[in-house]
Amino acid sequence: MKAFGYVSAPDLAGALEAVAAGARPLGGGTNLVDLMRADVERPDTLVDITSLPLTGVEELAGGGLRIGATVRNSHLAADRLVRSRYPVLAQALLAGASGQLRNMATVGGNLLQRTRCPYLRDHAAACNKREPGSGCAAIEGVHRGTAVLGTSEHCIAAHPSDMAVALLALDAVVEVQSLRGTRRIPLGELHRAPGEAPHVETTLATDELITAVELPPAAVARNSWYRKVRDRASFAFALVSVAAALAVRDGEVVDVRLALGGVATTPWRAREAERVLLGAPATEETFRRAAAAELTSAVARPDNAFKIEMVQRTIAATLRRLATEGGAA
Amino acid sequence: MLVDGERIAACLALAVQYAERDITTIEGVGQPGSPHPLQEAFVREDGFQCGFCTSGQICSALGMLAEHRTGMPSVVTPHLADDDIALTDAEIKERMSGNLCRCGAYDGIVGAIRSVADHEVAR
Ligand SMILES: Cc1cc2nc3c(=O)[nH]c(=O)nc-3n(C[C@H](O)[C@H](O)[C@H](O)COP(=O)(O)OP(=O)(O)OC[C@H]3O[C@@H](n4cnc5c(N)ncnc54)[C@H](O)[C@@H]3O)c2cc1C
Ligand code: FES
Numbered sequence: 001m002k003a004f005g006y007v008s009a010p011d012l013a014g015a016l017e018a019v020a021a022g023a024r025p026l027g028g029g030t031n032l033v034d035l036m037r038a039d040v041e042r043p044d045t046l047v048d049i050t051s052l053p054l055t056g057v058e059e060l061a062g063g064g065l066r067i068g069a070t071v072r073n074s075h076l077a078a079d080r081l082v083r084s085r086y087p088v089l090a091q092a093l094l095a096g097a098s099g100q101l102r103n104m105a106t107v108g109g110n111l112l113q114r115t116r117c118p119y120l121r122d123h124a125a126a127c128n129k130r131e132p133g134s135g136c137a138a139i140e141g142v143h144r145g146t147a148v149l150g151t152s153e154h155c156i157a158a159h160p161s162d163m164a165v166a167l168l169a170l171d172a173v174v175e176v177q178s179l180r181g182t183r184r185i186p187l188g189e190l191h192r193a194p195g196e197a198p199h200v201e202t203t204l205a206t207d208e209l210i211t212a213v214e215l216p217p218a219a220v221a222r223n224s225w226y227r228k229v230r231d232r233a234s235f236a237f238a239l240v241s242v243a244a245a246l247a248v249r250d251g252e253v254v255d256v257r258l259a260l261g262g263v264a265t266t267p268w269r270a271r272e273a274e275r276v277l278l279g280a281p282a283t284e285e286t287f288r289r290a291a292a293a294e295l296t297s298a299v300a301r302p303d304n305a306f307k308i309e310m311v312q313r314t315i316a317a318t319l320r321r322l323a324t325e326g327g328a329a
Numbered sequence: 330m331l332v333d334g335e336r337i338a339a340c341l342a343l344a345v346q347y348a349e350r351d352i353t354t355i356e357g358v359g360q361p362g363s364p365h366p367l368q369e370a371f372v373r374e375d376g377f378q379c380g381f382c383t384s385g386q387i388c389s390a391l392g393m394l395a396e397h398r399t400g401m402p403s404v405v406t407p408h409l410a411d412d413d414i415a416l417t418d419a420e421i422k423e424r425m426s427g428n429l430c431r432c433g434a435y436d437g438i439v440g441a442i443r444s445v446a447d448h449e450v451a452r
């Protein structure tokens with residue numbers, strides 16, 4: 001592990017200055033410290049942002065929610081408003097990592113966590129994320145956990161976050177600050193598909209700090225569910241996951257949100273499926289047709305092809321649950 | 330270990346990030362000759378074999394029980410909006426999944442935690 005400096009940011013202005021001078025923000029450290037140990041991340045200086053006053057979960061006028069960037073994953077999952085209005089988010093958070101890790105992990109850090117593709121940490125193998133231009137060992141190698149949507153010939157690594165999948169279904173907006181000012185990025189525009197440059201994973205500039213995530217009000221979210229399928233029932237990353245919210249009136253889908261995890265290179269909003277569902281009868285046939293429509297562009301490798309069928313079944317099962325028994329609240 | 334009573338994973342914590350905080354490791358739980366009720370329960374319920382994972386299991390369980398007392402739900406909680414969440418065996422297993430036991434003493438671990446949790450409720 002490379003030697004590094006550490007500063008605890010006294011206030012937001014100090015944090016923005018440190019980041020502008022090249023320091024890396026440190027949240028809970030559960031991903032960054034791990035990757036520094038593995039010599040994948042090699043920052044010169046860390047700026048600890050966990051003492052900043054970004055720890056609030058506040059109700060917005062109109063019914064939305066503003067979540068500070070350093071709110072711990074466990075605290076967000078336990079929040080009363082999240083549990084009643086956006087249960088899919090609480091469930092996604094609680095499906096991630098372990099109790100200990102959720103007490104450390106922050107919202108900003110969770111959004112920016114890096115892939116669990118084993119080649120990212122394997123210095124003996126090629127990885128375009130770790131070493132741009134070196135190639136992608138996963139394409140011909142171990143790739144059971146990799147993505148089938150949003151891939152390129154340069155990278156097929158899956159995005160690992162559960163929380164981000166639920167936030168994407170909820171139309172979250174990310175507030176970002178730098179010494180240059182403040183901007184708001186729809187979550188769907190934060191993560192970049194690998195394309196020609198797999199190492200450029202987000203649209204953030206290096207001097208920018210995530211300061212908050214905002215959720216617009218969404219009545220449909222009260223009936224929502226996060227379904228995660230994994231190799232063991234707990235403390236494991238998703239093979240596939242589905243965040244869904246559904247409103248049915250007189251047997252017809254009148255509102256729907258659908259996002260997928262484990263199957264794509266970024267958190268994946270299932271817009272094709274939503275299009276099929278909206279206005280259609282809330283039946284098994286519709287659910288399956290919608291799922292199939294979303295996966296038409298999937299590109300499989302031999303060992304991850306199973307995800308295409310698995311995620312379609314999981315989409316249908318999650319929608320069926322919401323149409324019959326109701327959501328997680 | 331516990332930081333201000335909350336469990337975290339020490340293996341991913343930079344010590345400097347927790348300066349000035351109240352840290353409890355297994356050394357701060359119980360005393361020789363007067364073990365903590367949860368330590369007694371681990372002995373009584375066969376909560377370990379080799380003992381390698383036990384200090385982590387006990388610290389984690391203390392943090393977990395405190396989380397449950399504050400109303401923290403888990404992913405197996407039937408209704409997330411509920412105020413009163415029963416600490417069933419399924420809840421204990423899910424909430425303790427961050428602590429692996431290579432010897433597979435899981436039944437005893439759940440039993441030990443269960444007995445202490447039941448005792449707390451009975452009090
Ligand atoms: C054993 C294990 C199991 C896990 N299982 C799961 C799982 O099942 N599901 C899941 O979703 N996740 C899982 N995780 C990942 C975990 O959720 C992430 O590590 C965590 O959310 C990262 O948050 P953090 O605050 O610790 O980030 P850090 O490690 O502190 O930071 C991560 C990155 O974000 C940057 N950063 C942090 N905050 C900001 C900010 N405000 N602005 C700009 N940049 C910032 C850092 O510079 C760094 O690049 C697991 C992790 C471990 C170790
Ligand atoms: S008792 Fe041996 S690892 Fe748990």
